[in-house]
Amino acid sequence: MSSQEIRRKYIEFFVKKGHVEIPSASLVPENDASTLFVSAGMQPVAPFLLGEKHPGGDKLVNSQKCIRTGDIDEVGDKIHHTFFEMLGHWSLGAYFKKEAIEMSWKFLTQELGLKPERLAFSVFEGDDNSPRDEEAAEVWKSVGVYEDRIAYLSKKENWWEPDGPSGPCGPDTEMFYWADDSVSVPDKFDVENEGWVEIGNDVLMQYTKQGNNIYVPAEQKNIDNGTGFERLVAVMNGLDDNYLTDLFKPIIEKIEELSGKKYGENEEQTKSIRIIVDHLRAATFIMADYTGVVPSNLDKGYVVRKLIRRAIRHGRMLGIKDNFTHKIGEVVINIMKDVYSELDKNKEFVLSNFKAEEEKFTKTLQQGLKEFEKLIGKSEKISGKNAFNLFQTYGFPLELTQELAKEKGLGVDEKDFESEMEKHQELSRTASVGKFKGGLANQSEQTIKYHTAAHLMLAALRKVLGDHVQQKGSNINEERLRFDFSHSEKMTDEQKAEVEKLVNEWIGRDLNVVCEEMSLEEAKEKNAMGVFEDKYGGKVKIYSVGDTSCEICGGPHVERIGALGNFKIKKEISSSAGVRRIKAVLVDN
Numbered sequence: 273m274s275s276q277e278i279r280r281k282y283i284e285f286f287v288k289k290g291h292v293e294i295p296s297a298s299l300v301p302e303n304d305a306s307t308l309f310v311s312a313g314m315q316p317v318a319p320f321l322l323g324e325k326h327p328g329g330d331k332l333v334n335s336q337k338c339i340r341t342g343d344i345d346e347v348g349d350k351i352h353h354t355f356f357e358m359l360g361h362w363s364l365g366a367y368f369k370k371e372a373i374e375m376s377w378k379f380l381t382q383e384l385g386l387k388p389e390r391l392a393f394s395v396f397e398g399d400d401n402s403p404r405d406e407e408a409a410e411v412w413k414s415v416g417v418y419e420d421r422i423a424y425l426s427k428k429e430n431w432w433e434p435d436g437p438s439g440p441c442g443p444d445t446e447m448f449y450w451a452d453d454s455v456s457v458p459d460k461f462d463v464e465n466e467g468w469v470e471i472g473n474d475v476l477m478q479y480t481k482q483g484n485n486i487y488v489p490a491e492q493k494n495i496d497n498g499t500g501f502e503r504l505v506a507v508m509n510g511l512d513d514n515y516l517t518d519l520f521k522p523i524i525e526k527i528e529e530l531s532g533k534k535y536g537e538n539e540e541q542t543k544s545i546r547i548i549v550d551h552l553r554a555a556t557f558i559m560a561d562y563t564g565v566v567p568s569n570l571d572k573g574y575v576v577r578k579l580i581r582r583a584i585r586h587g588r589m590l591g592i593k594d595n596f597t598h599k600i601g602e603v604v605i606n607i608m609k610d611v612y613s614e615l616d617k618n619k620e621f622v623l624s625n626f627k628a629e630e631e632k633f634t635k636t637l638q639q640g641l642k643e644f645e646k647l648i649g650k651s652e653k654i655s656g657k658n659a660f661n662l663f664q665t666y667g668f669p670l671e672l673t674q675e676l677a678k679e680k681g682l683g684v685d686e687k688d689f690e691s692e693m694e695k696h697q698e699l700s701r702t703a704s705v706g707k708f709k710g711g712l713a714n715q716s717e718q719t720i721k722y723h724t725a726a727h728l729m730l731a732a733l734r735k736v737l738g739d740h741v742q743q744k745g746s747n748i749n750e751e752r753l754r755f756d757f758s759h760s761e762k763m764t765d766e767q768k769a770e771v772e773k774l775v776n777e778w779i780g781r782d783l784n785v786v787c788e789e790m791s792l793e794e795a796k797e798k799n800a801m802g803v804f805e806d807k808y809g810g811k812v813k814i815y816s817v818g819d820t821s822c823e824i825c826g827g828p829h830v831e832r833i834g835a836l837g838n839f840k841i842k843k844e845i846s847s848s849a850g851v852r853r854i855k856a857v858l859v860d861n
Contacts, residue, residue, distance in 0.1 A: 275505045275519050278384075279359070279611070282499065283333055285383045286361045289375055292328035296337045296357075296612070299561045300572065300745060302826065308572050309339035309558075313360030314475075314496050316826075320364050321440050321477065321494050322715060324827050327789045327811040333361040335501060337557060337612070341575055344582075347550045348543040350513040354579065355554035356502055363495035372474050372495040373411040376447060380472070384508060390450040392461035392468060393417060396431055396443030397424035401485045405430075405443045408476065412445070420460040429463070432475045432496075440477040440490055447472040449507050471507055472499040515546055519607065523549045526603045531590040544586040551579040552597055552626075556604040559625055560618040564744070566848060567629045573848075580629050581667050588637075589669065595634070598626040633667065640666025644673070648680050656688020663689075664696065715828060718750040721836050721858055724785060724817075724829040725775070726753055729839070729856065730801065731821040732774040733757055736767050743801070744851050752842070752857050759852045763844045775839040782834030783818040787827065790814060800824050 273281075283293050297316035299309050310316060313336035320326040336358045346352050363372065380386045393412050398404030409422050433441030450457045452467035461468065477494040479487040505517045515524065515535075524535050527545050535545050555576050558565050567577040580597060587596055601622055609616040640662055647654055654677055662668035674684050726746055734741045737759055744756040763771075792812055795802065800814050802824040815829055816822045830836065837858045847853035 273384075273505075273508045275501070275517060276611070278505055278508055279335055279357075279501065281383050282359045282379070283335065285379050286331075286333040286375070289331075291331040291333040291361050294328050294332050294334045296334060299337050299339055299558055300565070302746070308341065308575065310336065311338055311340045312336075313338065313358035313498050314362075317362055317364075319715065319826055319828055321362070321492075321496070323492055326364060326826075327813050330364040330366040331362070332364070335359050335611075337561075339554060339558065339575075344551075344578070348547050350515065350546075351503065352550070353502055353514070353554075354550050355557050356500065359497075359499040359501050359504070361495075361497045365492040365494065368478070368493050368495065369408055369476055370411050372476070372497070373408060373445065374415060376472060376474055376497065377412075377415045377417075380447065386449060388416060390457055391417070392421040392423070392448045392450070394423045394425045394430055394446045394448070394461075394463060396445075397426055399427055402427075402431075402443070402479065402487055405445070405476070408443065408445045423461050423463055425463065432477075433481050437483055438481050440479070440492075440494060441481045441487065442476045442478040442490075444473055444475040446470055447474075451507055451510075451512060453510065469503065469507055470500075471504050472497065515549060520549055520553075522607055523553065523600060523603050526600060527587075527590070527592075530596050530599065531587070531592050533590050541590065544590050547586045548583045548590075548600065551583040552600040553604050555579045555583075555597075555626075556601045556615070556622055557608075557612075559622045560605070560612075560615045562614060564618070564621065564848075566625050568848070577629065580626065581633050584630055584633055585667050585669050585672075589671065595627060595630045597630050598623040601626050636666055637668075640668050641676075644668070644676055648682070653683040653685055656685040656690070656692050659684050659689045660692035660696070663693075716750055718858075719748055720828050721830055722748045722750075722753040723827075724833060725836055725839055725856070725858060726755055727815065727817065727821045727823050727825070727829070728775045728778055728833065728836075729753070729755060729771065729854070730757070730823070731817075732771040732778075733759075735774060736770045737763070744847070752855055755854045755856070756847045756851050757854070758850060760850050762846070763852065768841050768844055772839060772841055778817065778820050779833050779836050779839060781818065782832050783820070784832055785829045786816045787829075788814045788816070795824055798822060 287293055297310060301307060301310050301315060316336065317326070317332065326332060338356050338358050339354060341354065343352060344354055347354060380391060381388055395408045396405040404424065412422055413419065430444050430446065432444050433439065447470065448461070448468040449471050450467055451469045455467060458465065475496040477496065478490055480490045482488055502514045502517070502519060505519060506512070506514045509517060511517060514520065524545055527548055528534055533541050536542055558572065558576050565572045565576055567573055567580060569577070583597060605615045605619055605622070643666060644662060647658055654673065659670060659673045662673050663670065670684070670686070670689055677684050726748065730741070730743055740758060742758045744758055746756065747754040789811060791810060795812050795814055798814065800822045812824045813827060814822060815825050815827065817833055837860050839856060839858060841854055841856045843855040845853050
């Protein structure tokens, strides 16, 4: 089956079962400062798992774009990806275990045609704080699964809960497929046997976490299904290497053409090709996203820069001498543009940024060679610290430094280099993973106030600066509001004072925040602002504050804006070309 066919089969199956298809949310999370990127299909629907009403109803399905940066350095094997798609469907209190498991079984065996004898499942074994999930096991048995194909696993493997002290949580049940055709399918399921490949997971949110190891029955019991798309496509095509599927193969073929090297010829070469494929695919999607992230030394832009530069290094190792990243980006766009229209829409923006970044980095590499020359003659061995500096500052992989050193009759302290690398990776993980809270632990009263204040500030900015002002991104936590907007000039002190005055005047009127559901067309007729208007498909939520603000948004918001306190702009700076950034706070009156 082609990837297109599998994606559509998943979505159409659950639409027939009463789910509403929603588009993929932006890769940059809306009103969730806990992480740089959306890293799981669940993340954009987090407010609705908490009880917020979704305009699409209580049964949803989609394929969500995701970015995970915590294991960038592990990319290069058969299964790791920085950008990936997560197929998902949700029940927001509409149905629970029996229906969810029965639908998963029918999708796998009837829609995909997987043989039941090649399937196995895991459920939660129970502990001192929550019971063994016999209910899930019994449902699997009722559809025909043998007892030996059901494994009871610990909380570490078969339980989901958010970071933080509270939120919906519960056991999960994972689905496995025997993918090794060279060996007969074992009668008994052993999760440690690598022949079993996980292909899906139903999270059964039946509890609410109320502190460490305290769980009470949830008022709204939810289902969250997550199915790794790239892995499923590989399994469905009898492949043990995700990169051999139609999602990646045309990109590999382009790299082979540019480098003259063949995928699968040797281990190091194949690893370099996978890294180039993965990193440039991820960078293409991030830059094409509705937020327009570009390579830089900050936040999301730093991730894009790291991905592009690491791909360039591996391209040079394969012998690609000319600029090539934009050529790979174009192939990625051609493969995926029919599914994600923003790729084609923002094609020129993406390709021009690839070209500019590669030209800039080529000069940096040349500077690195000069830096290397300075190390010659100082000792018989280049220290790990110096080798790592060449890697970190100038993009020299260890292999390149070793090759250059060998030509000069020098060695490189590999052990010391690895030690420096480990320290760097730990810092990188801590800084960029941003352990996924997905809003489930971040919808505090203060965060909701800042979310509402952002609507008022946008309305004030448009009134003071003009209708060209559009939201370009936001980052909200319990302590402050950070807001990016389109405007080419630095705001004057008078303009900032006027925005503050307007927002505080509106807060002083203590207006109601009114929520309405309507079609996207009706929302446009109402002149609702819609930065994230494509998030919900045909039906959207509109939040209005008197005659001041009217926006398409997922929520949540305060009921009356008098609760916000006093609004104050702390800083207004440049974010990127044509985009300004405001940092603002709310203080008690």
